Amino acid sequence: MKGDHFLISTLAILAFATFLASAYDPSPLQDFCVAVKDIKSGVFVNGKFCKDPKLANANDFFFSGLQNPRNTKNPVGSNVTAVNVDNLEGLNTLGISLARIDFAPNGLNPPHTHPRATEGLIHFQLNVGHVNAVAFAGLSSQNPGVITIANAVFGSKPPINPDVLTKAFQVDNKVVDYLQKQFWYDNN
Incomplete structure (x- = not known):
């Protein structure tokens, strides 16, 4: 009886340890998966269809315009330039996105949440004359979404x-x- 109890306890501990050891995020199926809108041209991975890797090119991983300030003359005094899988297809399956936020003097980014991501913010401020502030946000999702409260x-x-x-x-x-x-x- 004592031996059965020991055996059952040992098996339970091993089963629990095995369960914990296998609790991790799976590795991506491939190094990159450039998103495409044409469902006939690719395989469905992570919410998007993927371009044939042999057809990928540098433009799939390039976003132009993040260096340009945007108009902040609006009621909240800010403007967000989002870079995610919808406008930079090479981000597909990488689990990241980013945003540039331009602020007018005394502007704000309204309280909001990202339902599918956490956000890290880097804020740069330049106090020379009448210059706007800029912040960059890194997000832990290729498509974080945004809900303004x-x-x-x-x-x-x-x-x-x-x-x-x-x-x-x-x-x-x-x-x-x-x-x-x-x-x-x-x-x-």
Whole structure:
């Protein structure tokens, strides 16, 4: 009886240890998988169809324009240039994307979330005369998505019931009514 108990315990520990040892992300199927929109020309991998690797070229891994400042004359005083698998096909299966965020003086990037990624931010600031600030964000997904909180809450279509928002934010219903009537600018 004692030997059976020892054997069962040992097997349980080994099974658990084996389970932990195999809990990792699989390696990519190939080194790169350039995304294509034409479903007839490739194999489906990681949410996108892949170009035949023999047809890949340098342009598949090049994005032009990240060095150029964008217009920040808008209600929030910022402008986001996103670089992801949708405009840089060579990022497919690499699990990364990035963004340049241009800020006007006193501009902001509205509170937001990325439902499919975490974000790291590098902020550069140059205080020479009247110069805008620039930030670069690195994201842990090839297609991170973005949900701007104010747009999602007060600018949703169909609108969220004002009684729900009044109770959730603990404000007067006139405040919610006012906010729902605003134009919510999207800086993406």
